[in-house]
Amino acid sequence: MRIAVVDGQGGGIGRAVVEKMKSGLPGIEILALGTNSAATGNMLKAGADEGATGENAIIYNAAEVDVIVGVIAIITANSMLGEMTPAMAAAIGSSKAFKVLLPINRCRIHVVSVGNEPLATHIDNAVKAVRQIIEDENRKACRLR
Numbered sequence: 001m002r003i004a005v006v007d008g009q010g011g012g013i014g015r016a017v018v019e020k021m022k023s024g025l026p027g028i029e030i031l032a033l034g035t036n037s038a039a040t041g042n043m044l045k046a047g048a049d050e051g052a053t054g055e056n057a058i059i060y061n062a063a064e065v066d067v068i069v070g071v072i073a074i075i076t077a078n079s080m081l082g083e084m085t086p087a088m089a090a091a092i093g094s095s096k097a098f099k100v101l102l103p104i105n106r107c108r109i110h111v112v113s114v115g116n117e118p119l120a121t122h123i124d125n126a127v128k129a130v131r132q133i134i135e136d137e138n139r140k141a142c143r144l145r
Helices: 012-024 037-045 055-062 086-094 119-144
Strands: 002-007 029-034 050-053 067-071 098-102
Touching: 002 012, 002 037, 002 055, 012 029, 012 037, 012 067, 029 037, 029 055, 037 050, 050 055, 055 086
Parallel strands: 002 029, 002 067, 029 050, 067 098
Antiparallel strands: none
8 A cells, every 4th residue: 555645834744644654554655745845854754665845746646656645735726835736736636546635724725524424514514614704804804994
């Protein structure tokens, strides 16, 4: 089983994922794919078997692995402060690999629920999230006046 861990910026989340997988899943091969060398380096320090950096490495290897692990932003173009290029996000999103995404509510993405709940519950959670975003934006607008 070949698993790619994709991360950017400082690679802290990817490093934590690699450490946990190495200690909890013996016998797997982990490929660290960083949007930058710092991210790749941190995942290698955590025990990844191999590492590669940059757009071409991510695009090429997304089609070569069985599982891709990362934050939900890895399937969103221009996330991670622009480090995740549209081509990288498309390669990961269209890869036949199984994607395991951590629901980190950053990069202007808010995951409302991830459990096996009825659709009505997910819709209720979406409405609550939108209401909260509106309230937060209204509070910001009031402070700016």
